[in-house]
Amino acid sequence: MEQRILGRTGRAVSVVGLGTWQLGADWGEVGEHEAIAVLDAALEAGVTFLDTADVYGDGRSEQLIGRHLRERPDADVLVATKMGRRQEQVPENYVLDNFRAWTDRSRSNLGVDTLDLVQLHCPPTSVYSSDAVFDALDTLVAEERTAAYGVSVETCAEALTAISRPGTASVQIIVNPFRLKPLEEVLPAAEAAGVAIIARVPLASGLLSGRYTTETVFAADDHRTFNRHGEAFDRGETFSGVDFATGVSAAAEFGELAPAGASPAQTALRWIIQQPGVTSVIPGARSPEQARANAAAAALPPLPQGKLDAVQSLYDRRIRPQVHDNW
């Protein structure tokens, strides 16, 4: 699979990675056997980049990944984790002592001395403007608790603030055919600064697969049931902030753009990885079949200009009014 340098980490990663929120919680039950099968399928398909967080299953996702990679010492996989959302979301919690404690827990869960990459996990906005926060992150690197740090953000403004910091290795942000705003300023700024862009929620929580109807019901413990209006965390995370009925209908139109031999989900991933400035895309997978299909998107030919224009038109007509000014 195509490899790209993950920004200031200097390390190469697969252009399609794997998001592992599903292996922790909040997406209905994904049993341990299934979770391991998802990791196996992704690695066998050439994925060398995993995204996790200390809060996914309160450490379950990190522990599963740690165990899995220990059994494969030759697999050259970069694991990005995140920290900060196991505690109250106030700027006062983003201090060196907490960073040390949080990364120590992730190091233990993953079974490594030094994390590959730790990301601030969508902290309060003021955290991105704090010199003390970035000094503390530099200290984590100096102490070899982590090889590099990055941020996961909700808004384009937060991304631009983080990109201006010289130590920021990567920015994780929602980019998909229903979330085009990062293409305007964030992707060019990241590319110019040598900061990686990790594209998350690439399928708009599955909407872009085109498999859902307005009758689709998700499990009670799936965020697609309980966070549609931002009840538990930022509304922009669930279905990319698009109202479900609008998303189902726009996804049907998107599906008509899929080239022969490619599914709508693969078409969305292909569209993302050909956006200049994107380093890697991290679809979540709930089954080995999904993990394999997502990895295969890396081998599809680039979408022609006519299809790119059609995505822009779909966004402008149906999605832009709901999301563009919010994130």
Ligand SMILES: NC(=O)c1ccc[n+]([C@@H]2O[C@H](COP(=O)([O-])OP(=O)(O)OC[C@H]3O[C@@H](n4cnc5c(N)ncnc54)[C@H](OP(=O)(O)O)[C@@H]3O)[C@@H](O)[C@H]2O)c1
């Ligand atoms: N704040 C943050 O930093 C943050 C927030 C959100 C996500 N993330 C990261 O980003 C990753 C990806 O985002 P996400 O998981 O929220 O959303 P996503 O990747 O847009 O959607 C994942 C869902 O799409 C469906 N799907 C996946 N592959 C498919 C395929 N090949 N064909 C059809 N359907 C498919 C599955 O749902 P069904 O099987 O139910 O249809 C799956 O659970 C996460 O795992 C996590 O690592 C980070």
